[in-house]
Amino acid sequence: MRQYGKGNLQGGELTRTTNVGTLFTPAMVAASSILLLILIGTIFAGFLAPYDPEAIDLSLSYGPITPEHILGTDNVGRDSLSRLLFGGRTAITNAFLVVGVTVSVGIPLGLLCGYYGGALDGVIMRIWDVILSFPPLLLGFLFVAMFGRGSTASILALGIAWIPMISRLARNLTIAERNKTYVLAAKSFGFSDARVIFRHILPNCTSTLLAELTVDIGYAIIVLASLSFLGLGVQAPTSDWGLMLQESLVYVRQSPLQTVIPSVAIGLMIVSLNIVSDSIQLYLDPEQRKLPSFERFLKKHGTHS
């Protein structure tokens, strides 16, 4: 039988060697460890928290760091560590819900607009313009009127306010993909539009979308925190990072520690998410990848066996 070229994949000069690089740069390892710790802490808050986060003990207000209360206590004597753990649970869950609302509406519509263009694209993009011209706060008040005070209103308001951004991103990425040869090839095999859009184009947009959404989770935590300051978010006495921060500002002179704790938690979370986001994007996008190769990484850090 005739041989049509090298079949073995290890084979010499014919096989393109790609620098796959490593995702595990020191920054990425540090950032994801921090995120993992935060996640474990908040998921298992029920087991880890030494006290009931809502148990008030006025005899302990503005308590310092002690072996019993290792992060001190707040103005009404609640244990700060317990509130931090449970507060992370609230803050992170709500942030994910915001991103969930944004993604589930924004990405499919963005993909459809990018792929089909035309009137559909025109109409939906105009709707996004209208949403963008609405201050999120106004949306917030609108939803409070509809659903009453609480986190539902702020999550919906923020989720909707952010739809245009992610939707436009998805649309622009789709426009860049839709004229590529692999899409034409998929069509030439008679694949349906839905298959081409969601199974072929979408996977090629996920790295950029994921990077964007990772950052958005961080920002959602901040913005939800500021909404709760205006009475549009999580209501006392629920533990929540944003609420902890806002409440502590009132008595920052008496106990600056209580402002530092949620600030550090939010800050660490956001910085870590940003690092993870950048690393994911670099790793998944071969064109702009500048990560060190795994070998070089091992050599540099002296763990080569």
Place this chain on the structure above:
Amino acid sequence: MEEMIRVENLKKYYKKTHAVDGVSFSIEKDSVFGVVGESGSGKTTIGKCILGLETPTEGAVRRRAGRMQMIFQNPYASFNPALSIGTALREVGAVHKLTRAETQQRVSQLLEQVSLTDDVLKRKPKEMSGGQLQRLAIVRALLLRPEFIVADEPVSALDVSVQAQVINLFADLKKEYGLTILFISHDLTIVEYICDTVAVVYRGHIVEMGEKEQIFGEPSHPYTKKLLAARPGLERIVTKTLDTNEAPLYNI
């Protein structure tokens, strides 16, 4: 002879560009019809219109072919970078209602025919060489047992040493599967080797068309003469293939 494709006064205009401007020809069953011409002359557009991947501005394409498939110039561009080779191949089978076992059996058989093994299925396109990936594109195209194939410059993105292998593969698979091929190329040497009939296109028009022997032996249009005069010698491909110990394009 039985006619498989008939193109009548085909025109395709993109805004101001007259990519294809009134071409007519017909392709006989079991033949290889070559389309030559420099870059931008409208070759790819002709191929896309025949397969219905573009809607002609004017004119008609009559097809008496069963399934039709296209092989693209750049194999890296024609595979979805996000999917593994195996996923890409299985998807084609699944969408066309082949059972998993049927698809698997056809894939294995075709892989063997193109000198590749099943372990390529786990790979991503970027992990393959150009020649390997183009052979996989051929596997993917033949999976549905097409009668007619548009091969759009299938080797021009490949190393010269690999070109001969892929061309030989085309020639062998054509016999094995009884394919009719529209072979697009700007490389006259390859066209002379593989095609039966040749159309020379220039700026969306066919300037000369005929049997291979006629076009290469006694070209009548000045543009064809110019193309022939400008082509590099045969030594290029012959020596290169001998270098790499692979089957030569020309058995001398």
